[in-house]
Amino acid sequence: xxxxxxxxxxxxxxxxxLTTIVLGSGLASMSxxxxxxxxxxxxxxxxxxGVTVLAMLTSLAVQERQKVLGIIES
Numbered sequence: 812x813x814x815x816x817x818x819x820x821x822x823x824x825x826x827x828x829l830t831t832i833v834l835g836s837g838l839a840s841m842s843x844x845x846x847x848x849x850x851x852x853x854x855x856x857x858x859x860x861g862v863t864v865l866a867m868l869t870s871l872a873v874q875e876r877q878k879v880l881g882i883i884e885s
Contacts, residue, residue, distance in 0.1 A: 820870050826863030833859055 837852030877883045 820866050822866040823863060823870060826859060826866055830856060830859045830863055 833852055833856045837849050837856060840846075840849040840852055874883070
């Protein structure tokens with residue numbers, strides 16, 4: 812089912828990488844006790860994670876449409 816998942820979009824791996832970097836930065840700020848930066852990073856993480864999930868859903872929709880059109884096999 813997920814054989815072609817993410818192959819249409821480089822946004823998915825980039826989004827996962829960026830989300831991981833932002834999360835790590837937020838956790839590092841939290842461990843240093845910098846609450847202002849930590850809060851900003853966690854808000855940014857939500858945004859990057861949202862974009863990544865949206866890219867995943869779009870990729871799945873494109874994959875299903877390609878199956879309907881016969882471009883790829885199930």
